[in-house]
Amino acid sequence: MLDRLQRESFGYFLHEVNPVNGLAADRTQVARHFSLGRSRWSLEGGLRLAAGDVRPARGISKLPQKGWPASIAATGLALAAYHTGVERGYISRSDAAGRTLAALRFFSNSPQGVGADATGYQGFFYHFLDWDTGKRARQCELSTMDSALLFAGMLAAAAYFDRDSPDEAEIRRRAAAIYQRADWNWARDGGATVSHGWTPEAGFLPYRWEGYSEALLLYALGLGSPTHPLPEESYAAWTSSYQWRTIYGREFLYAGPLFIHQLSHVWLDLNGIQDAPMRDKGSDYFKNSCHATHVQREYAIRNPLQFALYGERCWGLTASAGPGPSTHRVGGVERRFFDYIARGVPDGPDDGTIAPWAVVASLPFAPEIVLPAIHYFNNELRLRENNPYGFKATFNPTYPEETGRLQGWVSPWHYGLNQGPIVLMIENYRTGLLWQLMRRCPPILRGLRRAGFRHGWLEG
DSSP states (O other), X not given: OHHHHHHHHHTHHHHSBOTTTOOBBSEEOEEEXXXXXXXXXXXXXXXXXXXXXXXXXXXXXXXXXXXXXXXHHHHHHHHHHHHHHHHHTSSOHHHHHXXXXXXXXXXXXXXXXXXXTOSEEXXXXXXXXXXXXXXXXXXXXXXXHHHHHHHHHHHHHHHHOXXXXXXXXXXXXXXXXXXXXXXXXXXXXXXXXXXXXXXXXXXXXXXXXXXXXXXXXXXXXXXXXXXXXXXXXXXXXXXXXXXXXXXXXXXXXXXXXXXXXXXXXXXXXXXXXXXXXXXXXXXXXXXXXXXXXXXXXHHHHHOTTOOTTOBTTBXXXXXXXXXXXXXXXXXXXXXXEOSSEEOOTTTOOOSSOBOXXXXXXXXXXXXXXXXXXXXXXXXXXXXXXXXXXXSOSOEESSSOOOOOOTTOEEOSOEEHHHHHHHHHHHHXXXXXXXXXXXXXXXXXXXXXXXXXXXXXXXXX
């Protein structure tokens, strides 16, 4: 089951990435009309069939993209996923290196500045880029967090492609150069913590990375820069805004949406290493994510708002798309449904929308409760049926949609930001591949140590 889910999820980064510039689509809508069997995706867009596989009846039918742009975060996840594809036999090493180089050359050569053709500024990049041209899309913001995810993917690629060939040497050289030109002190906008972003029209956004979040990776990369590093007090200012809570008998560093407890862990092996806040609590961020995962399941078992199907095998609230915005009376109760929103536990918002990908991404933390949920999504709700890229992003069995299906409303979309954690956290659970690569990445080592992390593998 994990083999097939990982392989199908990886297919997103073969078919939804522009081969010319390496940019990964933010989302896509696809329909499948065949049985995969034990097939592997090929770079040519078809299927590489092994002996005994079932041949496709009609192949892949793509629905219109409707102008969705590329996402730099999804591109970073693609760069990190390619080496998993190589190790699992989904893609050749030379093909993975070629795709990686396409992205690195694009980001190396694309203009930085305030002009209409720019992809970024001060070494950071705009959140969304046109899939074809690479130019800033839809007047979006320059995103420090999404840039960090992109940098992490580049550094992961540099750690994996360690051979003496010209292509792999170029990967290492370009990844280091792109990461090193980011001016992290500019991104502080005169404050202690890092700004969420910037636009040429209005300057810095009024929000900062404060309070526990996925920004742990961002601060590690900022502190580890050899050229424009964050000061150590920047990390201390971030952690001083933490909120600890005890929920269902578990004390942990609180954040409601599940992705916050996962996204930095995709790259960082935080099991057994501690910064000052975790030393004070006698915990670490890996254990903290274990607690958060169990709290999510316990919330679904208690099901205080009485949503359909919630239970010990059906849970997972995170930032995700939903069936709204709309309000409906369901079973005599007026329910408000949301579109894309950061759903969380236990304070909400919660409208009955479950994100299977967020459950899969908790696999390393609590396999004893995650694996039964994956089986339920796969075998009983059949959330992979007619989906080329594994599980669809979300479903809502409470929403009053006349589908006749137990799972109710199902998102028509696959998102690159969801597909990457599925591929990579399954692999971290099975082999720890990405964690091992990043353990020998000098900026990560330097950043974690400057943040005050000690013990465990950092002492090796």
